[in-house]
Amino acid sequence: MDVTNVMAHVASSVDVTNILVEVAPRFEGYVYPNEASPEPLWGILIVIYPYITGLVAGAFIMASLVRVFRVQALEPVYRLSLLTALSFMLCATMPLLLHLGHPERCYEIMMTPHLTSPMAIFGFVYAWYLMAVLLLELWFDYRQDFVEWSQTEPGFRGMLYRALMLGVTDESEAAVKLDMKLGWIISIIGIPSAFLLHGYVGFIFGSIKANPWWGNVLMPIIFILSAMVSGIALCVLNYMVLTWVRRKKIDMRCLDMMAMFLFYALVIDAAVEGLDWIHRIYSAEEDFSVIRYVATEKLFYTLNIGQALMGTVLPLLMLGLNQVVRKRLSDMARKRMYFASALMIVLGVFAMRWNVVIGGQLFSKSLRGFMSYKMQFIGMEGWLLGLVVLSIPFIILTVMIKLFLSERLPTAGHTPHPTPPSN
Amino acid sequence: MRLFNMPPQIVRLCLVTIGIVGSYLVARAVLTPPSFREYGFFRGDALKDIMALPPQYGGKVSCDECHSDQFTKLNKGGHKRLSCEVCHGPGYAHTQSPDAGMHKPTFTVCSKCHEANPSRPKTHKQIVLKEHYAGGKCMECHVPHSPAEVP
16 A cells, blocks of 8 residues: 655644644545544544444343243342443443433434434334333332332331332232243243344444445344444443442353353354355455555454454453363363453454444545544544443443342342243 | 233233334434425525524635726636636625735645645645755745745
């Protein structure tokens, strides 16, 4: 690739990209004037948006393994997975609202719905998933407990549980059976809904046909699979951290089962992402030289080291080893390997989102030039705000665990759905 | 609560759903601007709001009233397709009151169009400013109102 001079008029628009040093935007080759901005239009906040949405979908699918597919070993993490999904769901639109810069206008997307705008439709996909799937499933699962807790808990907690009861105090066997049946139905509806939610995020990128890095029919599928992987990995981490905080013993049967599903999901995800690359490399379309340069130079660390090695190969080896020689490994060794794998996967999927969002903005539409991105520290697209946005779901989850997964509060004891619904 | 012999959970959820959908419809009726869709998928009154804003630009013809010599010169030269306000900045206030000053162009105005940029057509005159003249005073050698003229 022919590297020509830095365009002087663009170099003059030096932007403060860090609190300490000024870094001039750098361009290589031929870049159109509209692409020669100091930083890409979509920064870290747009990276976080599909990341959080993916964690929601993945955590929900983790929960549905218990309810729909009746994997009873995973029961200890059923509610934790659902609460994880809800905590992240409540923050899913936050990076978008912050990125757009006028969060007070958020309601307008719903007031004047535009049926041909992908982002406007996302408002309805989001609302459906939050209101009709997540909250309903949680309500049916918790209803009996709300009735109990509202009678025993004083003060604010009692009021909260009474409000969440919605005035239904029926605890008869038939009513609880109905709760479980309806929860099961919603969970079944929830699986395609979770696929729709995150597949839709993939579609938003995949439908940008002008950009060869994004415009790809496999994009929604890759997004869904990586979402499942990241969601399950997050549940593994949450479960291990929660039991450590509570000084409880980890249910190894449950953890082994989670690791098994994590491994299978990762195998499928790695296979489909590999297929995508094989297709790109073999077909080698006119944009391939640019894509190759982006993959091997511009995104070397985040794609090859972060996404491929740390996020895929090492966890595959570790989790795969556990599948083969699980019985020979001690509980402590397995726990350490699961924790390390889950952590690497969570970081690797974040790198994947980074590669998709930022990678697509690092080369010119002319296919003959490259832009660069230096992330700010402070500011709306700075990594400080990114960290804050990413930490908010964990704060919400902590509050939810205190309120709805407290050790102090006795649960009704019914399993999500151990037997097929007979009513 | 027994309504039509339905289980109480279903009745409550139906009521909550009706409440949410009803609130949405009420909110939509209240919060959607009345002029929405008047001309298209936007608030019709937005056009009136924009029209009510004070004008910023006076337009090229208004300059002719007082600066006809420069105006005539400009219209004969290579910059004839440019409006005065491209270099001098918005001047509506100046057209209303000559006391309101105008922006005095510096080399940055020239470099906006003439700094070398590979995306510009070859026929367009371009220089690398730092190599061409580091002094930054273009008008020592060039006459912007008549680029072909030598001062």
